Amino acid sequence: MRNPATPGAIAESADLVLPLLSPRDLAAAASACRSLRAAAAAVTTRRAADAARSLEPLPVPFHNRVDSKPYAYFLYTPYSLARPAPGASSSPSAQPWGGAWARPPVPTWPRPSLDGFPSTVCGCACEAGECGGPRCTCVDAEADVADTGSEGGGMGSLRECGDGCACGPSCGNRRTQRGVAVRLRVVRHLHKGWGLHAVEALGRGQFVCEYAGEFLTTEEARKRQRLYDELASVGKLSPALIVIREHLPSGKACLRVNIDATKVGNVARFINHSCDGGNLHPVLVRTSGSLLPRLCFFSAGDIMEGEELTFSYGDARVRPNGLHCFCGSSGCCGVLPSEET
Numbered sequence: 001m002r003n004p005a006t007p008g009a010i011a012e013s014a015d016l017v018l019p020l021l022s023p024r025d026l027a028a029a030a031s032a033c034r035s036l037r038a039a040a041a042a043v044t045t046r047r048a049a050d051a052a053r054s055l056e057p058l059p060v061p062f063h064n065r066v067d068s069k070p071y072a073y074f075l076y077t078p079y080s081l082a083r084p085a086p087g088a089s090s091s092p093s094a095q096p097w098g099g100a101w102a103r104p105p106v107p108t109w110p111r112p113s114l115d116g117f118p119s120t121v122c123g124c125a126c127e128a129g130e131c132g133g134p135r136c137t138c139v140d141a142e143a144d145v146a147d148t149g150s151e152g153g154g155m156g157s158l159r160e161c162g163d164g165c166a167c168g169p170s171c172g173n174r175r176t177q178r179g180v181a182v183r184l185r186v187v188r189h190l191h192k193g194w195g196l197h198a199v200e201a202l203g204r205g206q207f208v209c210e211y212a213g214e215f216l217t218t219e220e221a222r223k224r225q226r227l228y229d230e231l232a233s234v235g236k237l238s239p240a241l242i243v244i245r246e247h248l249p250s251g252k253a254c255l256r257v258n259i260d261a262t263k264v265g266n267v268a269r270f271i272n273h274s275c276d277g278g279n280l281h282p283v284l285v286r287t288s289g290s291l292l293p294r295l296c297f298f299s300a301g302d303i304m305e306g307e308e309l310t311f312s313y314g315d316a317r318v319r320p321n322g323l324h325c326f327c328g329s330s331g332c333c334g335v336l337p338s339e340e341t
């Protein structure tokens, strides 16, 4: 029988356990012995190599020339998750990240029901290649953005095929459903924390990523926002809770969607604010058969290799404890817009 105290046996067990640990617990384990220190260092290196932990078609590495943080810790989801009902099993609290075993790329298809509601079975029955065309019932003639690269500011809208449609994963009317297919990296900034950058040049109107996280009720979103504001004001947290409001032509809010990517999210949680509107165009995507819309980002214009990806978080309301904005744009308000809950 193998001696469980030999370095080989320790390394084997470490590879099962260490990827589940938070950075603080990983550091504690590393201080126990030499073998664990080496195993923990390897986990850190692998975490820094892919923020998306093989859950996207391409890896998204961290890059830090500012301080010694190798990566940001959070749980990854490629698509938004409905928050479990009170009493039901809660959202995951740990997820293996940085193990030596090669995880087979997770298929981005079929996606689970995005909003936790049973999918209504409406959809199109187009012939192959006809989805998105004039006869496709998934296309909304009223939608204001066929041109998702419009630079007019505001939020665009788009309709895509979904669960109830006869088409499959390669359908041309599912541009936002195949994960992050452009090369990105997460770069450390001196004053803004992490930021998301393009590693390749992007053309205008290209799909970049969805803003994925936990769908929250408004009550829960308000509760979390209060806590996040407190922690952010003392520099202990970079919150990533976004509130989307859709308005009726009358101007009255008719739909509010809260997505929190702070604890569970995807690469979009690293997108910083820019007072000039940034280079990303937010688009609400409705998928046939799903009740909740998804927030997706398209490039608002041509984007250069290496450029930081940003969008406007909203209008800055000057609050005494509002965070300082470091977007660097010529029209910078000086204060980061904060969510009015």
Ligand SMILES: C[S@@+](CC[C@H](N)C(=O)[O-])C[C@H]1O[C@@H](n2cnc3c(N)ncnc32)[C@H](O)[C@@H]1O
Pocket: 072, 191, 192, 193, 194, 195, 232, 237, 238, 239, 240, 241, 269, 270, 271, 272, 273, 274, 323, 324, 325, 326, 327, 336
């Ligand atoms: C959605 S997160 C963006 C990623 C974040 N920088 C990080 O390190 O995880 C939003 C937070 O990023 C920071 N941030 C975003 N845009 C900023 C800006 N223009 N100036 C200063 N800080 C910014 C603020 O701390 C804000 O609460």
